[in-house]
Structure formats: structure tokens, C-alpha cells
Amino acid sequence: MVAQCIDGKSIAAQLRSEIAAIISSKCQQGYRPPGLAVILVGNDPASHIYVRNKRQACAEVGVISFYHVLPASISETELVTLIHMLNIDNSVDGVLLQLPLPSHLNTGTIIDSINPAKDVDGFHPYNLGRLAQRRPALRSCTPYGVMYLLDHIGQAYKGKHAVIVGASNIVGRPMSLELLLAGATVTICHRFTRNLAHYVQQADILVSAVGKPGLIKAEWIKPGATVIDIGINRLADGTLTGDIEFEKAKTRAAWITPVPGGVGPMTVAMLLKNTLIAAGYSPTLSP
Numbered sequence: 001m002v003a004q005c006i007d008g009k010s011i012a013a014q015l016r017s018e019i020a021a022i023i024s025s026k027c028q029q030g031y032r033p034p035g036l037a038v039i040l041v042g043n044d045p046a047s048h049i050y051v052r053n054k055r056q057a058c059a060e061v062g063v064i065s066f067y068h069v070l071p072a073s074i075s076e077t078e079l080v081t082l083i084h085m086l087n088i089d090n091s092v093d094g095v096l097l098q099l100p101l102p103s104h105l106n107t108g109t110i111i112d113s114i115n116p117a118k119d120v121d122g123f124h125p126y127n128l129g130r131l132a133q134r135r136p137a138l139r140s141c142t143p144y145g146v147m148y149l150l151d152h153i154g155q156a157y158k159g160k161h162a163v164i165v166g167a168s169n170i171v172g173r174p175m176s177l178e179l180l181l182a183g184a185t186v187t188i189c190h191r192f193t194r195n196l197a198h199y200v201q202q203a204d205i206l207v208s209a210v211g212k213p214g215l216i217k218a219e220w221i222k223p224g225a226t227v228i229d230i231g232i233n234r235l236a237d238g239t240l241t242g243d244i245e246f247e248k249a250k251t252r253a254a255w256i257t258p259v260p261g262g263v264g265p266m267t268v269a270m271l272l273k274n275t276l277i278a279a280g281y282s283p284t285l286s287p
């Protein structure tokens with residue numbers, strides 16, 4: 001078997017062009033373009049690259065981005081004060097807080113201060129609670145992007161066993177809630193899981209979100225499985241790779257996402273989609 005690659009890059013480009021068309025039509029009707037406030041704290045080089053990509057994507061589709069670059073030394077009170085101002089600013093539909101934050105800031109407290117209706121990352125406890133209660137509102141971008149890819153390939157969920165490796169608040173946990181909502185039987189593995197291979201071998205849908213290259217061995221993959229690699233790891237030679245042994249896994253899986261060019265571009269596209277939803281433009285987008 002040779003797996004079919006799920007081309008997140010082109011699926012995301014298609015979604016961005018649909019979003020651009022909706023914004024253009026709204027603006028022609030006299031509505032203002034959606035606004036996204038982007039907050040970047042400190043000098044983490046990877047965060048600067050992610051924010052640059054997100055702002056470029058905003059510009060491409062016609063979302064206005066308001067950029068707030070803050071020193072690493074900023075206090076929790078100052079940051080929360082800025083967020084409170086953005087919460088009541090009518091030109092701002094979405095507030096994006098780029099993570100990670102410097103260690104003296106309490107990430108949970110600061111996410112709590114974002115108006116849930118503007119939480120376009122879908123990290124606020126209100127939005128995660130809504131997803132847990134099967135009434136999703138704004139959904140976490142990366143898991144939402146994975147669901148978009150799975151729907152795109154016509155993935156069946158009911159009666160399928162989905163195994164998620166990684167249980168973080170921003171990726172693994174909301175991913176498990178999305179797949180549970182879709183009707184899959186869900187197993188979540190994490191750093192304390194014993195015998196990871198035992199669980200991975202049972203996966204009809206395997207999602208890895210750990211950040212350890214080669215953690216998932218190709219021989220563990222069930223023949224015919226759908227394999228989604230969220231992990232992004234930079235190797236010593238500068239190349240990017242996921243958590244899964246991609247080349248060998250291709251000979252067992254039916255569908256697989258590459259790294260780069262799989263889930264990554266979808267995360268940014270879903271941020272734009274969430275911004276559109278937060279702006280009240282209720283898009284009807286494929287699939």
C-alpha cells in the first residue's frame with residue numbers, strides 16, 4: 001500500500017480564497033473588513049515567524065491585523081489591561097495571543113481575560129467547555145484544521161478508533177473532543193502512557209501532537225489507517241519533520257499528512273475562518 005498524501009497546503013489555499021471572496025463580497029455590501037488583534041510578547045524567534053505568517057495570511061484574504069509587540073518584561077496587569085481594551089474595541093473581532101508567553105506570565109490567567117466571543121484561537125475555557133458539551137463555538141485552530149482535512153478526505157468516524165498522542169490544552173485535548181464529537185471512539189496517550197505501541201497499533205485514525213521526531217514507529221501503524229502528524233520538529237540540519245516516520249509510514253497508511261505542508265497551513269486558515277465567524281459573517285465554506 002502507498003498512502004495518499006493529504007495536501008494541507010493546497011486545501012488551506014482553497015479555503016483562504018473562499019474566505020477572501022466572502023470578505024470581498026461583505027465589503028462590497030458596505031460592511032467593514034474583519035479585524036484581528038495580534039499580540040506578541042518577547043523575542044521568541046519561532047513566535048515571530050508564526051506571527052509574520054499569520055499577518056501575511058490576514059493581508060492575503062482582507063482581514064485587517066492590528067499588531068501589538070510587547071517587551072518580554074511586560075507585567076501581567078499591563079497585558080491584561082491591553083486585552084481588556086481590545087475586548088471592547090469595535091474594530092477588533094478577534095484577539096490572538098501568540099504562545100508561549102515568558103515564564104513570569106500566567107498563561108491561563110491571561111487567556112481567561114480574552115472575551116470568549118473574540119477568542120479566535122479557541123483556547124478560552126468557555127470555548128473548550130462548549131466543545132466538551134457538544135455545542136462548539138470558536139474551536140481551537142489546529143484540531144479544527146485537522147477535522148477540516150479529515151472531512152475533506154471523506155473520513156468516517158462512527159465505529160472508528162481514534163488514538164491521539166499528546167494531551168496539551170491547545171492541541172491534544174481539543175483534538176480528542178473534536179473526534180469524540182464526530183462519533184469516534186477516542187483514546188488519548190501522553191507522557192505517562194505505558195506501551196504507546198499497543199495503543200497506536202489499534203488506531204484507525206492516528207493523530208500525533210507531541211514534538212518528538214520519530215516517536216511513532218512506522219511498524220506500529222495499522223494498515224489502512226489515516227495518519228495525521230501535527231508535530232513540528234526542526235532537525236540539526238534545519239529541515240522540519242513531524243513525530244511519525246513519514247517515508248516508512250506511507251507504506252502502511254491509507255492517508256497521511258506530510259510535515260511541512262500538512263496540518264500547519266490549516267492552522268492559519270482556521271484562524272482566518274474563526275475571525276470571520278467572530279465578525280458575524282457566518283460563512284458557509286466547503287467541505
Ligand code: NAD
Pocket residue numbers: 142165166167168169170171172189190191192193196209210211212215230231232233263264265267
Ligand atoms: P506540549 O509540549 O504542550 O504537549 C506535548 C504532549 O505530548 C504532552 O501532552 C505530553 O504528555 C505528550 N508527550 C510527551 N512525550 C511523550 C511520549 N514519549 N509519549 C507520548 N506522549 C508524550 O506541545 P503542544 O503545544 O501540544 O505541541 C505538540 C507538537 O505540535 C509540537 O511539535 C508543536 O510544534 C506542534 N504544533 C503544531 C501545530 C501546527 O499547526 N501544525 C500547532 C501547534 C503545535
